[in-house]
Amino acid sequence: MRFPAWLRVHLAAVRALLVLTAVLGVAYPLAVFAAGRLPGLDGHADGSLVTSSGRTVGSELIGQSFTGADGEPLGRYFQSRPSAGDYDPAASGASNLGPEDVVDTLPDPALAAAGEEDENAAQSLLTQVCERSKAVGEFNGVSGARPFCTPGGAGAVLAVFGHRTPDGTVPHPTRVVSVNEAQGAVKAPFVASYKGVKVDLARFGEDYAKGLIVPVRGDAPADPAVPPDAVTASGSGLDPHISPAYADLQVTRVAETRGVPAARVERLVQQNTTGRALGFMGEPTVNVLKLNLALDRAYPSR
Incomplete structure (x- = not known):
């Protein structure tokens, strides 16, 4: 049976819709989800979450504050760089001040x-x-x-x-x-x-x-004495890293608060310092969350 020309055009459009829906709306999302479940990739796909004692304490990719109930910084922890959005992922952004x-x-x-x-x-x-x-x-x-x-x-x-x-x-x-x-x-x-x-x-x-x-x-x-990243927010307001200079500035205070030699805390800083990407891109950085978790494991605060 031969359909009229106008109907054949509409049927072709419907077939294209069904095929594209199946491929792009079902098969492709499932393939991406499956790839994200592969060993070594699942953590990244879930947001690079960090757990401690069986509970999620943050993400490797999102900065956070280390403050007490009164909002004041805790002396036993290394502090992150400032955030224009108060470390809220939904308010990511800069101050736009020049x-x-x-x-x-x-x-x-x-x-x-x-x-x-x-x-x-x-x-x-x-x-x-x-x-x-x-x-x-x-x-x-x-x-x-x-x-x-x-x-x-x-x-x-x-x-x-x-x-x-x-x-x-x-x-x-x-x-x-x-x-x-x-x-x-x-x-x-x-x-x-x-x-x-x-x-x-x-x-x-x-x-x-x-x-x-x-x-x-x-x-x-x-x-x-206070380095630039201690007083300026990143473009996203969510940078989880600080410079080694800012970390070094905080070593003495953290060590004294925890009652351990500064050299031991400095060693943890070095262990949690990431070098330049590919050896030449960017600057060395310290992930604050990972460093603070390492501190709690090695030298629990009294």
């Missing part, structure tokens, strides 16, 4: 006095780095000082007002404000004067956009 983001949006002091959070307030990338560096330094017993940061952990940035010359400078300022240090939050600005002009603390609600923004380097060492 190197020129150096001026904070100050919180409303009235809300702060009432114990409320100002949703419009925002820290600049510079202040985030400075605050983290200060905290990491204090936690590990080293200096958290770094260039362009105030001793209090804010971005050391001035707004300089006055006549600008053609080269964009203000040789004779009439007013200078430390834009990231608010009145009431600190007692005095990080620097008392700039080019002979007294430096004022910032006031909530004032617009300093017309001033010349001048980051002040300060006298911090060019190579800070």
Whole structure:
């Protein structure tokens, strides 16, 4: 029986739909699933989960925090690098702040006095780095000082007002404000004067956009004790690794907390350090979760 041309076209489309559904909708997914069940691949297919004492404690591929019930970092564990998404896989991403983001949006002091959070307030990338560096330094017993940061952990940035010359400078300022240090939050600005002009603390609600923004380097060492990955989040916010430098920074604190010689903890760091891929790509890294599990096995905290 010969069908009309228009019907043959529709029947061909139906046959193609059935064949493609069977191949791409059934056979291919089953083949991929079966391949993921092969020995050596099943763990990767399931998310590279890590278990300890019969329970899942995390993934080799996703960073996590090592904090107590109060949210404070636990001294007996190595700490991960910061996360812009609070280590939430559903909120993976970066802050999208760039190197020129150096001026904070100050919180409303009235809300702060009432114990409320100002949703419009925002820290600049510079202040985030400075605050983290200060905290990491204090936690590990080293200096958290770094260039362009105030001793209090804010971005050391001035707004300089006055006549600008053609080269964009203000040789004779009439007013200078430390834009990231608010009145009431600190007692005095990080620097008392700039080019002979007294430096004022910032006031909530004032617009300093017309001033010349001048980051002040300060006298911090060019190579800070706190490494970059301790104060900056990764692009995904979920990096499970830290640099050997950041791991080394934490060795003394972890060893003292657990009551073991630092050399033994350093040995565990070396055992959990992965070299460059293929010997030349990337940088050596330390998987924080694996290192902390190795610590718990070798030197249980008292």
